[in-house]
Amino acid sequence: MTGPSDSPVRLHVVTGKGGTGKTTVATAMALALAARGQRVLLAEVEGRQGLAQVLDVAPLGTEERTLVTDPSGGEVVGLSVDAKTALLEYLQKFYKLGRAGSILERVGAVDFATTIAPGVRDVLLIGRVYEAVGRVTKGAKKRPVFDSVVLDAPPTGRIGRFLNVNAEVSDVAKVGPVRNQADSITRLLQSPATAIHLVTLLEEMPVQETLDAIDELGTLSLRVGSVIANGVRQPILTHDDAAAVADQDPRVHEALEAALTAVGIKTGPALVGGLLQEGADHVERARLQAEQHAILQALDVPVHALPHLSDGVESGELGLLADVLAEQEGL
Ligand SMILES: Nc1ncnc2c1ncn2[C@@H]1O[C@H](COP(=O)(O)OP(=O)(O)O)[C@@H](O)[C@H]1O
Ligand SMILES: [Mg+2]
Structure with missing residues (x-):
């Protein structure tokens, strides 16, 4: 400072x-x-x-x-x-x-x-x-x-x-x-x-x-x-998790179902599918955000980020x- x-x-x-x-x-x-x-x-x-x-x-x-x-x-x-x-x-x-x-x-x-x-x-x-x-x-x-x-x-x-x-x-x-x-x-x-x-x-x-x-x-x-x-x-997923969610990896589907069941939530295709879509949307937003951030960082001007x-x-x-x-x- x-x-x-x-x-x-x-x-x-x-x-x-x-x-x-x-x-x-x-x-x-x-x-x-x-x-x-x-x-x-x-x-x-x-x-x-x-x-x-x-x-x-x-x-x-x-x-x-x-x-x-x-x-x-x-x-x-x-x-x-x-x-x-x-x-x-x-x-x-x-x-x-x-x-x-x-x-x-x-x-x-x-x-x-x-x-x-x-x-x-x-x-x-x-x-x-x-x-x-x-x-x-x-x-x-x-x-x-x-x-x-x-x-x-x-x-x-x-x-x-x-x-x-x-x-x-x-x-x-x-x-x-x-x-x-x-x-x-x-x-x-x-x-x-x-x-x-x-x-x-x-x-x-x-x-x-x-x-x-x-x-x-x-x-x-x-x-x-x-x-x-x-x-x-702030992106809430790690790089690898984000990639798995974006790719609709079946293992994510399984892990999500297991996690929901473990905390006593009755799952079904609609719930799991909806959550996976939310996840995919988040990953896409984070990707777009990073893309725009990179454009700014290529400039010859300091870039500050506010949450x-x-x-x-x-x-x-x-x-x-x-x-x-x-x-x-x-x-
Ligand atoms: N970092 C932030 N996080 C959450 N909300 C924000 C943030 N910065 C601004 N806002 C909200 O966004 C809206 C627009 O902000 P404002 O400062 O009035 O923008 P401008 O002066 O450019 O029109 C306001 O409702 C404000 O409270
Ligand atoms: Mg204003």
Whole structure:
């Protein structure tokens, strides 16, 4: 396990195909970093309140709020980034438009943040995250307010556009503060301080999306920190047993019948046949999983595996995923 300062990464962007566990993994990653004593900002940008659900806390707001404190002194601070609030904060910071901001809001001018070009909206969202990464403490001895920031990002289908802020603003701002802001954000995203993590299940479709995302991010000079294989199921049969079950070896049939009889269960062809089918299905799933795992391991990117939690994530088992992530190098 590495300490708080061993990794150059300050911003972890967590993406993946929808439903593969982005929000769960982002939360577990924030907990793992906090367990190392880090002060971590955990942010979402789609207003889904997924983080609050995973952590079972009240909905997150546009103000940062401490969600979890770790005995090590680390903590997880939560934030739901909203484009309109981000714009008003931005105007306040750069133009000291405190009052003007509220006037703008009243006349409805900031509707542009939510209705105009989605690209501008993305820049506001990621800009708010950028601000948090770069924020330093007040006073003589400045140090980062957050040791790291974990972003529960949009899914892989949109991640390239979301992070490609330069292209997004090039239509609306060729020069000026917005352009400069976009350039600074891009510098951070392309630097070793940013790692993009791709969450996937070990199934054909999400793995293919992962491969596509790696290609797309590469063309944007964005670095993939790791692929996180989530929901990995432990094979329950040894190699030889699996082969015997898959081959419908008659000896398996006999052994199963004998075992059932030994514990007093009345067997019949339907029961034994059904169980053997279950077994064959399991072996096939394990084979497909191993096949997809091998595809990922052939990549030039670290692959971390997180177990499938059979009781679901809500039952306080999130810590289990955090423990596995805490052991990974490069986080
Ligand atoms: N390792 C896991 N084991 C069991 N269930 C999981 C695991 N990871 C995620 N889930 C469940 O899968 C569903 C989707 O997860 P979520 O994190 O919301 O995905 P996403 O943010 O990518 O849409 C949720 O119901 C979540 O509890
Ligand atoms: Mg989610």
